[in-house]
Structure formats: structure tokens, C-alpha cells
Amino acid sequence: MKRLLIIFIILVAAFLLYWFKFRSTGGDSGPKQQPLAVKKHSLQFNTSVVNAMSAYFDMKNAFVEADTTKAKNACKNFLALLDSIHLDELKKDTASIFETAQANLNDVKANAVSLMQQTDIAEMRQDFRMVSEMLYPSFFSAINYEGPKMYWQSCPMAFGEGKEGNWISNTVEVVNPYANKNDAKSSVDMEHCGEIKDTIKTK
Numbered sequence: 001m002k003r004l005l006i007i008f009i010i011l012v013a014a015f016l017l018y019w020f021k022f023r024s025t026g027g028d029s030g031p032k033q034q035p036l037a038v039k040k041h042s043l044q045f046n047t048s049v050v051n052a053m054s055a056y057f058d059m060k061n062a063f064v065e066a067d068t069t070k071a072k073n074a075c076k077n078f079l080a081l082l083d084s085i086h087l088d089e090l091k092k093d094t095a096s097i098f099e100t101a102q103a104n105l106n107d108v109k110a111n112a113v114s115l116m117q118q119t120d121i122a123e124m125r126q127d128f129r130m131v132s133e134m135l136y137p138s139f140f141s142a143i144n145y146e147g148p149k150m151y152w153q154s155c156p157m158a159f160g161e162g163k164e165g166n167w168i169s170n171t172v173e174v175v176n177p178y179a180n181k182n183d184a185k186s187s188v189d190m191e192h193c194g195e196i197k198d199t200i201k202t203k
Contacts, residue, residue, distance in 0.1 A: 041146055045086045050147045052081040056131070057170050063128060063177035068121050071128075079112050090143065097142060104139040125165070125178050129158075132167045140200055149201045155179075155194035172196060 055078035062070035082105060090098040108131055115127035136152050151169045158165025158178035165178040179190035 040144055042086070042089060045089045046146050048081070048085045049143070049145070052078060052085060053147065053150070053168070053170070055081050056135075056168065059128065060167055060169070060177045063121075063125060064175050064179070064181070066121060066181040068124060071121075071124060072116055075112050075115050079109060079116075082109055082112075101139060101142040104134060104142055107134040108139065126159070128177065129165050129167070136166070136168060136198075136200065144203065145200060146202045149199060151196045152198040152200060153194050154197045155190070157190075157193065166197070168200065 055074055059071055059074035059078055062068075062074050085105070087098060087101055087105065090101055111127050111130040111134060115124050115131065118124045118127060148170070151172060152166065153169050153174055154164055154166045155174075155176050155178060156162070156164045158176065165176075167177055169175070174192050174194040174196070176190055176193045179193065181191075
């Protein structure tokens, strides 16, 4: 009888010890603390990419408004900011990553320069489409993008039936930069033509 009583007391003591320890640590009732994410790029690198994309969004918004002057001014700023991206930082990774990103950026610049030389908004929009295509996904994948979330959007009839146009947006709202705002017949239908195809975000 005494032996059973001793075993019972030991079991109760063990239970109480476990219970108090469980309470002090909070158990599994709260979310576990996640390890801090380690950024691959410097703040200067990420900021230079974000600044260039800000000018890109100004250009996109100018096309939404069908304002060629604003579009060219934004494109000029975009080109200048592309030159400020610290691509040399990628050399610390591998030479192939740096070379791929540099080649992508050169393609982006070539199409942006072409846009600056156009006088017809339809041709300017084609160059803007190519700028967008050169940025996504190649450039962002090459540099392992670490900026704010962006969205790859597409209108399946941006340049006519079956001729899609893609662009990058910093908002989930779809506002088509390829819509002809001055065409009363199509602008209402085309202004919000499109959908989000992908999300561009830090991995």
C-alpha cells in the first residue's frame, strides 16, 4: 500500500512540474518566432532598383493618360536611373549572373531609347511593351529581386484582337496603359482590360 502511495505521489509531482514548465513557456499557443530574413543585396542596390521602377510606373501612368510628353519625360528619368543601378555588386556572386543582368538591362535601355525617338503613341506603347518584357522575368530573376511587391499584368487584346500587351504594376488594380483613351468607342471597355498573371516579390 505504501509503495502504491509513493508511486502516486511521484506521478503527481512529475505532472505538476511538467504543467508549470509548460505554462511558463507558453506551450504552442502563440506563433513561433521566425528567423530574420537575410538580405542578399545592399540597401543601395535595392533602392536603386526601386527608384528605377518608380520612373517606370510614372511612364505607365502617362500611357494610361495617353500623355506622350509625360511618358517621354518619365522614360528619360527611367534611363538615367537604370544607369544608377549598382550592377557591379552582382560580381560578388558569379560572373554569369552579372553578365545576364547586364545583358537584360542593355535590352531594356535599347527599347527605352527607341521609345524616346518615336512620335506616334502607338509606336511608343510598343516600345513600352518591350521594355516591360525585357524586365520580366529575365532581369528580376537575374538580380534576385528584393523590392516591394509588384504585379505582372496582361491585356489579351491590347494591340487588337489576339495581340496581347503586358506591363508591370505596383497595384493590384488593372489599369491598361495600352487603352486608347481618346477613342470613345473602345476606351471604356479597354481601360480595365486585363488581369494579374504573376506576382513579382522577394523570394
